[in-house]
Amino acid sequence: xxxxxxxxxxxxxxxxxxxxxxxxxxxxxxxxxxxxxxxxxxxxxxxxxxxxxxxxxxxxxxxxxxxxxxxxxxxxxxxxxxxxxxxxxxxxxxxxxxxxxxxxxxxxxxxxxxxxxxxxxxxxxxxxxxxxxxxxxxxxxxxxxxxxxxxxxxxxxxxxxxxxxxxxxxxxxxxxxxxxxxxxxxxxxxxxxxxxxxxxxxxxxxxxxxxxxxxxxxxxxxxxxxxxxxxxxxxxxxxxxxxxxxxxxxxxxxxxxxxxxxxxxxxxxxxxxxxxxxxxxxxxxxxxxxxxxxxxxxxxxxxxxxxxxxxxxxxxxxxxxxxxxxxxxxxxxxx
Numbered sequence: 184x185x186x187x188x189x190x191x192x193x194x195x196x197x198x199x200x201x202x203x204x205x206x207x208x209x210x211x212x213x214x215x216x217x218x219x220x221x222x223x224x225x226x227x228x229x230x231x232x233x234x235x236x237x238x239x240x241x242x243x244x245x246x247x248x249x250x251x252x253x254x255x256x257x258x259x260x261x262x263x264x265x266x267x268x269x270x271x272x273x274x275x276x277x278x279x280x281x282x283x284x285x286x287x288x289x290x291x292x293x294x295x296x297x298x299x300x301x302x303x304x305x306x307x308x309x310x311x312x313x314x315x316x317x318x319x320x321x322x323x324x325x326x327x328x329x330x331x332x333x334x335x336x337x338x339x340x341x342x343x344x345x346x347x348x349x350x351x352x353x354x355x356x357x358x359x360x361x362x363x364x365x366x367x368x369x370x371x372x373x374x375x376x377x378x379x380x381x382x383x384x385x386x387x388x389x390x391x392x393x394x395x396x397x398x399x400x401x402x403x404x405x406x407x408x409x410x411x412x413x414x415x416x417x418x419x420x421x422x423x424x425x426x427x428x429x430x431x432x433x434x435x436x437x438x439x440x441x442x443x444x445x446x447x448x449x450x451x452x453x454x455x456x457x458x459x460x461x462x463x464x465x466x467x468x469x470x471x472x473x474x475x476x477x478x479x480x481x482x483x484x485x486x487x488x489x490x491x492x493x494x495x496x497x498x499x500x501x502x503x504x505x506x507x508x509x510x511x512x513x514x515x516x517x518x
Contacts, residue, residue, distance in 0.1 A: 191249040195224055198288050223281035227262060230269070234261035254286060256299045263305065279305065316458035317468035317502075318450075323354050329453035340445055342432060348406040349429055349442075350449065351399040353463055356380055357470035357488045358393075360439040360463045369424030371395065371403070382489065391489050403428070439463070471499035 203217050228245035231253045266275050283300045290298040299305075318326070327350055334341035353363060358380075365384035372379045378395040385391060410430075413419040420434045427436040437445070439461070446462040457465050467488070474484045485496040 191251060191253075192244075192246050194251075194289065194294060195221075195246055195285065198285050201288070202284075219277075220281050220284075223278045224285065226266070226270070226278055227282050230262040230265040231258060233265055234258050251289075251294065254289070254295065254299055256302070256304070259299055260304060316465065317472050318455060318457060318465055319469070320473075322450075322453075322455045323350065323466075323469065325453040325455055326350055326449045329449050332452070339432065340441070340448060344402075344406040344409045345429060346445060346449060348399075348402040349445065350466070351396075351402045352428075353446070353466035354469050355396050355399045356393045357467045357474075358382075359386060359467060359489075360442055360461055361386070363429065363463065364427070364437045364439055364442055366428045367424065368407070368422060368426055368428050371400070371428070373400070385489050389489050389491065391486060393487055468499075471496070472502050475499040475502065475504075 199217060199220060202220060225245040228249045232245070232248055235253060235258060237248050263275075263279075266278060270278070279300075283305070286295065286298050286300050289295045290301075327347055330341075330346035330350055331343050333343065349363070352358060352366075358366070362382060362384055366380065367383065370381050370383050372381055372392075378397075378400050380393045380395055382391050382393060407422050410420045411422050417432055420430060429437045429442075431437060431441065443462045446466075447457060450457045450462065471484060471488055474487065475481075479487075481493070481496050481500055484490075484499060485493055488496065490496050
């Protein structure tokens with residue numbers, strides 16, 4: 184077994200390499216999980232160093248000063264308390280999950296005599312029940328009205344026909360921001376009996392088909408018809424099957440950040456207050472709550488929204504039940 188003063192940097196790199204080897208090709212290419220795990224370990228290194236009265240040199244990475252003897256129950260308890268003061272419960276819970284995986288690996292590989300996190304003292308902070316905040320139908324209509332107004336001369340991010348189609352698409356498909364930015368024109372299946380969107384860039388590679396309401400498809404057709412026509416100060420843009428559905432005035436695809444700016448800008452113009460965080464994602468919540476309020480079975484909602492965990496879908500059915508009870512109460516039917 185390595186000495187207790189051994190550096191943890193190489194061991195951490197070995198563990199991160201092992202974790203990457205277990206990821207899918209798509210996950211490995213994006214690198215999000217690997218970066219998140221490394222960031223968590225660096226956060227722990229900072230608070231562990233504080234507990235031990237150390238701080239890394241200005242040109243030194245946080246993990247460089249970490250040694251195995253820092254991973255004792257006593258030191259980790261102090262670091263846990265420091266982490267709770269510095270970060271949110273959700274962040275600490277994720278950090279703790281990362282660290283638990285690392286210490287478990289160290290123990291199994293023989294680098295630690297025992298797993299210091301294998302006990303009740305290191306349970307993650309309880310996470311509050313999540314309740315998605317979603318714009319309602321009236322909010323959507325106000326934003327659609329704002330989208331159809333001609334933008335000011337300096338507001339180049341707005342494009343009325345595109346923005347109306349974009350809002351309807353977000354609200355009636357539950358698209359994630361990355362999916363809405365990545366959807367191509369060819370993914371819209373215009374079958375006569377029921378047009379659908381065949382999601383080609385789904386999170387985790389989980390393909391799904393989402394029905395498209397006629398009003399949404401009509402708005403998209405209006406947008407595509409205008410897009411291929413040159414206008415004053417703007418050239419005609421391509422609209423082939425492989426081209427992105429939603430683009431900037433110069434023809435480049437929208438990024439999630441640009442999409443967020445457009446949606447939040449429309450909300451501001453309409454006087455609609457959206458939840459903090461990603462603005463476009465609020466309409467994914469709108470879609471989930473709308474389906475639940477209309478009595479769509481939870482399993483169907485899960486499929487349409489591409490949820491991997493049924494507990495995520497249950498959030499929407501819970502919100503819908505709360506809203507229905509409130510409506511019955513307002514109507515005096517529960518007196």
